[in-house]
Structure formats: structure tokens, C-alpha cells
Amino acid sequence: MIQLAVYSLLALIIYTYLGYPIIIVLLSKIFKRRRNIDHQFIPTVSWVVPSYNEEGIIADKIRNLLQLDYPDDRLEIIIITDGSTDETPLIASKFPEVKVLHEDRRGGKSAAENRAMKFVSGDIVVFNDANTIVSKNALKEMVKHYADPIVGGVSGAKGIIVEDGDTAESKGEGLYWRYESAIKKADSTFNSLMGAAGELVSFRRALIVDLPEDTILDDFMQSFNMLRQGKIMVYEPEAKAEEVSSASVEEELKRKVRIAAGGWQSMSRLPFMLNVLARPIQSWMYISHRALRWSITAFALPILFVVNALALQGGIAFQLLFAAQILFYSIAAFAHINRHRSMSGPILAVYYFTIMNYAVIAGFRRFIKGSQKGAWERSKRKLA
Numbered sequence: 001m002i003q004l005a006v007y008s009l010l011a012l013i014i015y016t017y018l019g020y021p022i023i024i025v026l027l028s029k030i031f032k033r034r035r036n037i038d039h040q041f042i043p044t045v046s047w048v049v050p051s052y053n054e055e056g057i058i059a060d061k062i063r064n065l066l067q068l069d070y071p072d073d074r075l076e077i078i079i080i081t082d083g084s085t086d087e088t089p090l091i092a093s094k095f096p097e098v099k100v101l102h103e104d105r106r107g108g109k110s111a112a113e114n115r116a117m118k119f120v121s122g123d124i125v126v127f128n129d130a131n132t133i134v135s136k137n138a139l140k141e142m143v144k145h146y147a148d149p150i151v152g153g154v155s156g157a158k159g160i161i162v163e164d165g166d167t168a169e170s171k172g173e174g175l176y177w178r179y180e181s182a183i184k185k186a187d188s189t190f191n192s193l194m195g196a197a198g199e200l201v202s203f204r205r206a207l208i209v210d211l212p213e214d215t216i217l218d219d220f221m222q223s224f225n226m227l228r229q230g231k232i233m234v235y236e237p238e239a240k241a242e243e244v245s246s247a248s249v250e251e252e253l254k255r256k257v258r259i260a261a262g263g264w265q266s267m268s269r270l271p272f273m274l275n276v277l278a279r280p281i282q283s284w285m286y287i288s289h290r291a292l293r294w295s296i297t298a299f300a301l302p303i304l305f306v307v308n309a310l311a312l313q314g315g316i317a318f319q320l321l322f323a324a325q326i327l328f329y330s331i332a333a334f335a336h337i338n339r340h341r342s343m344s345g346p347i348l349a350v351y352y353f354t355i356m357n358y359a360v361i362a363g364f365r366r367f368i369k370g371s372q373k374g375a376w377e378r379s380k381r382k383l384a
Contacts, residue, residue, distance in 0.1 A: 002311045006318060009304040016297040017353075020288040021183050028189035035234070038147035042071060045139060046122035046205070048078045050112040051130040055087040061130050062095050070139045072097075080116045082106060110215040117208060126202040127219065128241065132158075134200060135240040142202050142239045152207050152231025153223060155193055156200030156239035157181055175345065176352050181237065183289060188235035191281055194289045195220040196233060200241035207231065216262030224270055227282060249339045253355060260363025263294035298360035305329075329354065 047065060051058055058079070065077050077098040081089040083106020092100045101116060113127060124143055128134065134156070135141075142154040158181070160174035187194050198219030209225055211218055223233050267290075274291075276283040305325050311318045328350060335343060335351035343351070 002307060003314045003318070005307045006304065006311050006314075006321070009300045009307065010321070012292070012300050013297055013304065016288070016292045020292075021179075021186075024183060024186040024190060024285070024289075028186035032189055033191060033232075035145065035151070036148040037144050039140070039144050041144055041147040042074055043124050043143055043146060044122040045070070045075050045124045045126060045143065045202075046078060046120035047075060047126045047128060047139070048080065048113065048116045048120065049128050049130050050109050050116070051079055051081050051084065051088055051092070052106065053084050053086045053088060054081075054130045055091055057131060058088050058091050059094075061132075062092060062098055064133050065128075066095075066097055067136055068134070068139050069136050074122075075139070076120070076122060078116055078119060080112045082112045082115065107213050108215075110211045110218040111213040113218060114210045114213070117205075117210070120205060123205055124202055125205045125208060126200070127198065128201075129199045129243070132199045132241040132243045134242075135238070138200065138239040138241070141236050145234045145236065146204065150232055151204075151234055152226030152229060153196060153201065153203040154234045154236050154239070155184070155196035155202075155219075155223070156241045157184075157235070157237045158197040158199045159240055159242040161242050161244050175348050176356070184235045185237055187285060187289060188233070191285060192227060192232035193223065193235045194233075194282075194285050196223045196235075197241075199243065200239060204231075215265070216258065217266050220262070220266050221269065224266075224273060227279075228272060249336070249355070253359060256356060256359035257362045257366060260294065260360045261366040262363075263290070263360070264364055264367035267291055267294060294360055295364075298357040301357055 047068075049061065049065070051061075054061070062077070062079065068075065078101060079092040079098050080101040081092060082101070082103050084102070089100055089102040092098060099119065101119060103115075105111075117125070124146060126139070126142070138156055142156060145151045145154045158177055160177050184193055184197075195217075196219045198217070201219050201223070203222060203226065207226060207229055208222065211221055215221055226233055270286075273279070273283055273286040305322075308318060308322045308325065312322060331347055331350045332354035335347050339351070
């Protein structure tokens with residue numbers, strides 16, 4: 001029984017991080033979902049930027065948006081600064097091209113987006129983080145997909161700005177997002193994106209619903225609201241939103257734990273995605289890409305280590321597996337000790353993988369305690 005447990009746990013881990021990505025990439029190449037794309041489709045768009053105490057970057061953010069390649073009479077830009085206690089509202093108000101919404105109450109990002117929806121006029125609504133720089137063609141690349149009525153939302157591609165000499169937090173996050181982006185692209189090509197990146201995402205205004213103010217991952221929940229209504233989400237890699245990495249591993253871990261707590265919260269509110277009879281393909285994709293990674297698999301890693309230790313008398317295969325785990329976590333420990341130095345790709349992959357799964361377990365504890373609120377302290381980022 002112990003040996004069977006080792007094999008089962010190992011199979012689960014391999015499937016989650018290697019098996020499913022390989023399968024979905026292959027399926028996306030064999031079975032490409034047909035969609036109508038119209039590069040001349042120019043709907044009215046409301047671009048919403050929730051901003052909390054962003055006085056250091058908000059002017060550059062607005063200038064970035066004013067350079068978008070899109071007709072001025074088809075685009076409105078809304079900066080919502082609810083709860084900000086610095087000069088963000090004042091600075092944003094100096095730009096006559098944008099509409100600034102502000103009230104003193106800080107309810108969090110979901111609350112701000114709910115309120116902003118009362119003021120938008122575009123058929124398509126884009127939500128975009130203030131700390132990102134979007135590509136000039138981002139909007140046109142997203143809206144071309146809305147010519148197809150089955151499309152409920154389109155997500156842009158998050159990118160991490162990595163420079164030579166950057167330390168573990170920069171290169172590790174950048175490496176992870178290249179891996180994640182490949183899976184997102186395959187999901188979208190085969191059937192539907194399983195959750196958008198909140199850095200840059202758009203939806204049909206008519207399908208957007210108000211979310212509970214305690215929602216942690218608004219972009220994720222709104223994405224699956226599109227699937228609930230019979231639509232699909234599309235991933236558009238040419239609509240780029242880039243940001244610098246977290247200022248340190250500690251800041252990145254803080255962000256990861258918050259996201260993990262949000263993942264647990266989201267799964268508790270998405271039981272319809274587990275109905276394999278009603279939506280067999282999407283349920284399989286959701287469980288494989290999201291639910292396993294955000295729940296069972298993270299706990300399987302330490303359990304495997306313990307169970308494998310109990311099975312060492314089972315033969316050379318179990319001994320080699322245990323030695324491999326010791327080596328793996330030793331590399332992660334070495335990387336953590338030297339986290340402020342530049343590292344090679346394989347070491348970064350081991351380190352970031354370990355940090356990510358630790359965050360899932362820590363996020364579960366925070367979710368159970370109810371200590372992760374909708375409004376959170378921002379993680380500090382490197383200077384661009």
C-alpha cells in the first residue's frame with residue numbers, strides 16, 4: 001500500500017506539471033477551435049484602470065494608454081482611484097482625455113470595478129493594472145476576437161521585464177510566466193482559456209456581473225462567469241502587458257500566497273466547473289490546469305517525501321526517488337540562501353517551483369482562517 005501511494009502521488013505530480021501541459025499543447029495543434037476573427041472590427045471600448053496610491057506611476061500609465069492605436073471616438077479611459085490617500089486622483093485629473101472616479105472608501109479591486117461599471121459606456125470593457133505597460137496594438141489585437149459571438153472575453157499576455165544580472169525573483173517569475181503562457185495559449189486554441197490574467201483582460205459589457213467585494217481574484221472569477229453563460233475566453237499573445245518583477249523573493253512570496261488564497265476561494269465558488277457531465281472538456285481542463293495545481297498537488301509533494309521515506313526498503317527505485325527529492329529540495333534551499341544573486345535557469349525552475357507550491361499551502365491556511373481580504377497590501381515591485 002505504501003509503494004502504491006508513492007506511485008500514485010508521483011503520477012499526480014507529473015501529470016499536473018508535465019502531463020497536462022504536453023497533452024493540451026498536442027491537442028491544440030491537432031484540434032484547433034475555429035473562430036471568426038475580424039481585424040476591421042472596431043467596437044466601442046471602455047478601458048478601466050483600478051488604481052490605489054499610484055502617484056509615482058499613474059502619469060506614465062495614462063501616457064501609455066493615450067498611445068494606443070485605436071480611434072479616439074471609440075475609446076474612453078477611466079481611472080478609478082477609490083481609497084487612495086496620495087496624489088493619484090489629482091495627477092490623473094490633469095489629463096483631460098481620461099475620466100477619473102474617486103471616493104474615499106477603499107473596498108478593494110472588485111469593489112472598485114463594480115463601481116466603475118456604472119460609468120462605462122463601451123460595448124467592450126478592458127480591465128488593466130496600473131503598474132503595467134501595454135503594447136500599442138494591444139487593444140486592436142483583443143477586440144478582433146469579439147467579431148465572433150461565442151467569445152465572452154479576451155485576455156492579454158502578461159510579461160515580466162527581465163534584464164541581465166537580475167536576481168532570482170525577476171528571472172524566476174519570468175521563467176514561470178513563459179511556461180504558464182504556453183499552457184494558456186494551448187487552452188485557448190483547443191477550447192477556452194481557463195482564467196485570465198488580471199494585468200490585461202477584457203469582457204463584453206453585457207455579460208459582466210458584480211462580484212462580491214471580498215473577491216480576491218476578480219479576473220479569474222469574471223472569466224469563469226463568461227463560461228457559465230455559455231461563452232469562451234480567448235488568449236491573445238500579441239496583446240502584451242509587461243511589468244517588472246517583485247522587489248524581492250519575500251515580496252513575490254507575499255503576492256503568491258495572496259493569489260493562492262484567492263485560488264482556494266475561487267474554487268469554492270465555482271462548483272459548476274466540476275460538473276463533468278454538463279461540460280466534460282472544460283471540466284477536465286479546469287481540474288487539470290487549475291484545481292490540481294491550486295490544491296491537491298501542492299500537498300502531494302511533502303506527502304510524497306514522507307511516504308517515500310517509509311518505502312525505502314521497497315527497492316532501488318524508491319531509494320533513487322528519495323535521493324532525487326533530497327537533491328531537489330537541497331537545490332531549492334541553496335537558491336533561497338543565494339536568492340539575491342543571478343542564477344541559471346534549472347536552479348531557478350527548482351526554486352520557483354518550490355516557492356509556488358509552498359504558497360499554495362500557506363494560501364490554504366489563510367483561506368481557512370478567512371484572513372485574506374479583498375483589499376490587500378500591494379507587493380513592492382522593482383523600479384522600471
